[in-house]
Amino acid sequence: MYILSHLLVSPNVTRVNCDKNRTPLVAPDTIVMHYTGGGDARSSALYLADPATKASAYVVVARDGQIFQLVPFDKRAWHAGASALAGREHVNAFSIGIELANAGRLIRRDDRWFTWFGHEIPQAEVYVFLGKEGPTYWHAYTPLQLRVAARICQLLARRYPISRLVGHSDITARKQDPGPAFPWNAFRKMVGDLNGKEKTDILK
Numbered sequence: 001m002y003i004l005s006h007l008l009v010s011p012n013v014t015r016v017n018c019d020k021n022r023t024p025l026v027a028p029d030t031i032v033m034h035y036t037g038g039g040d041a042r043s044s045a046l047y048l049a050d051p052a053t054k055a056s057a058y059v060v061v062a063r064d065g066q067i068f069q070l071v072p073f074d075k076r077a078w079h080a081g082a083s084a085l086a087g088r089e090h091v092n093a094f095s096i097g098i099e100l101a102n103a104g105r106l107i108r109r110d111d112r113w114f115t116w117f118g119h120e121i122p123q124a125e126v127y128v129f130l131g132k133e134g135p136t137y138w139h140a141y142t143p144l145q146l147r148v149a150a151r152i153c154q155l156l157a158r159r160y161p162i163s164r165l166v167g168h169s170d171i172t173a174r175k176q177d178p179g180p181a182f183p184w185n186a187f188r189k190m191v192g193d194l195n196g197k198e199k200t201d202i203l204k
């Protein structure tokens with residue numbers, strides 16, 4: 001996989017037409033990780049590309065490692081919403097967002113788990129988070145999906161001046177993604193060094 005003309009090139013990348021984002025993105029320095037909070041990657045990609053949807057994304061990574069790219073990396077996408085990072089507002093203006101197909105927080109009924117939209121999730125895909133309010137249940141990411149996302153981050157850091165990797169919940173109190181099931185330490189290790197900044201300047 002590589003980046004050509006601000007697009008990922010690989011047999012497992014599918015382009016999805018999304019021409020509502022036309023404002024240039026210049027010198028992005030941050031990657032924002034998200035979960036879709038939805039069903040499969042294709043349906044989320046089509047929803048985000050819809051001209052009527054007031055949100056978009058650069059890429060959606062499926063649970064099987066397939067990638068859907070909607071917006072080229074030299075245009076601003078609408079992934080962050082109202083947001084701020086280290087005193088800078090409008091994170092969309094300096095970041096690239098990566099969406100992972102994942103249903104987010106799950107609802108437990110007896111010993112079964114369901115997404116907010118009513119799909120049952122097998123127990124093997126349930127991540128239990130022990131917080132102050134007791135256990136909560138989240139859709140686990142797949143190892144392949146995380147590896148593919150980490151590879152995308154590496155390619156982005158090589159091509160653009162990326163020096164920060166954060167979650168959507170780090171830049172706005174409105175959002176919980178990528179949530180407690182996202183393995184930050186392992187993911188950062190897979191991605192490796194980013195550009196030019198001291199390690200202390202990298203959040204988390």
Ligand SMILES: [Zn+2]
Pocket residue numbers: 033034035079168175177
């Ligand atoms: Zn998000």
